[in-house]
Amino acid sequence: EAGVVQSPRYKIIEKKQPVAFWCNPISGHNTLYWYLQNLGQGPELLIRYENEEAVDDSQLPKDRFSAERLKGVDSTLKIQPAELGDSAVYLCASSLRTENIQYFGAGTRLSVL
Amino acid sequence: GNSVTQMEGPVTLSEEAFLTINCTYTATGYPSLFWYVQYPGEGLQLLLKATKADDKGSNKGFEATYRKETTSFHLEKGSVQVSDSAVYFCAYDRAYGGSQGNLIFGKGTKLSVKP
Numbered sequence: 204e205a206g207v208v209q210s211p212r213y214k215i216i217e218k219k220q221p222v223a224f225w226c227n228p229i230s231g232h233n234t235l236y237w238y239l240q241n242l243g244q245g246p247e248l249l250i251r252y253e254n255e256e257a258v259d260d261s262q263l264p265k266d267r268f269s270a271e272r273l274k275g276v277d278s279t280l281k282i283q284p285a286e287l288g289d290s291a292v293y294l295c296a297s298s299l300r301t302e303n304i305q306y307f308g309a310g311t312r313l314s315v316l
Numbered sequence: 317g318n319s320v321t322q323m324e325g326p327v328t329l330s331e332e333a334f335l336t337i338n339c340t341y342t343a344t345g346y347p348s349l350f351w352y353v354q355y356p357g358e359g360l361q362l363l364l365k366a367t368k369a370d371d372k373g374s375n376k377g378f379e380a381t382y383r384k385e386t387t388s389f390h391l392e393k394g395s396v397q398v399s400d401s402a403v404y405f406c407a408y409d410r411a412y413g414g415s416q417g418n419l420i421f422g423k424g425t426k427l428s429v430k431p
Contacts, residue, residue, distance in 0.1 A: 246360070259418060309358055
């Protein structure tokens with residue numbers, strides 16, 4: 204069974220440019236999470252979806268970040284415009300509502316120059 | 317507020333040495349507790365978990381016991397191998413009304429095991 208798939212693995216952009224990350228969760232997983240992991244830190248939640256509904260986006264900087272999960276399957280996270288401080292690893296995870304185990308993708312490492 | 321505190325790394329051990337990575341948490345109620353491991357170039361993987369007080373989670377020779385009285389979940393392994401070299405994250409589940417919620421992670425502890 205395929206795990207959580209994220210793309211791209213690496214992205215280098217200049218500041219003020221837009222960037223998008225894509226996540227395909229494990230088949231059948233209705234809960235999807237986006238986390239931000241800064242260097243030397245643990246992941247921090249940005250947004251959580253139950254199917255296509257964002258049920259917790261309290262930590263998402265809405266002035267520049269947006270996310271969507273159309274049809275309740277795969278999801279995209281967008282930053283526009285990117286700032287130097289956005290350089291980090293963006294992790295996607297998914298889980299079954301009935302099981303409190305989250306499965307993580309390998310992440311997208313963003314470098315903003 | 318809610319938080320997880322792990323011992324700072326990096327931790328460097330020789331093969332077959334005993335490992336302890338301390339973890340304490342601050343949370344209300346009875347959260348589920350987890351250890352995740354991140355091998356170089358890979359995503360986080362669940363290593364073990366415990367869902368109630370005095371539960372012991374175990375996997376691949378690693379163990380951790382949910383200690384409600386000390387709000388701790390220390391990770392131990394009796395004999396580490398070079399292949400255990402990774403970053404280890406302690407976390408708890410900030411559940412809402414009994415359903416699963418968001419994981420609160422510690423900063424991670426990097427373990428390097430030398431042959």
